[in-house]
Amino acid sequence: MSKLQEEFNAIIAKIEERITDEEELGFVKQQIIDVSMLYINELNKVIDISERRVNQVVENQRILEKKQNQIESTLSNMEKEFFVEDEEYDFEIVCPYCNYEFVSDIGADIKEVECPECHNMIELDWNEDEGGCDGHCGGCHECGEHIEEDEDSEDATESENDEDM
16 A cells, blocks of 8 residues: 555544544545545646656657758768768879870879889879979979079070071
8 A cells, every 4th residue: 555545544534533423524535535536636637748748858859869860861971972081083194104195093092103005103293292393303304403494584595586687
């Protein structure tokens, strides 16, 4: 028996001790039962409202988790699409040794590729060294001195050619 039931029975026993008239005792007991039922009905209403609210929160949580999973999936796809580091790309390459043109799948981590025609190794320049020539470009002819023609030297050459005529 629950504690509430024990306390209710103790109250009824005290009332029975005080009221000796059977008709009055029956009336008082019925009134106590009616008041108790009113409280129980109100408590049941509160419990029902609470259960509906909890169920709505659970449903909202389920919806939010579904949306979160969709967002995470979308972000994962975006990450794969935009932040791919090891993806290979098709590059058109002209061999500096034999002038053979070919297309090759090359990833950013590849530093050199072999020409399929002459089998020489071609060093790939990914512009990682923004410091300039390292002595192996077409402008310095591997001598270490970079040969660049500027407009002043072209003008001077043209002036000399004009004077010769």
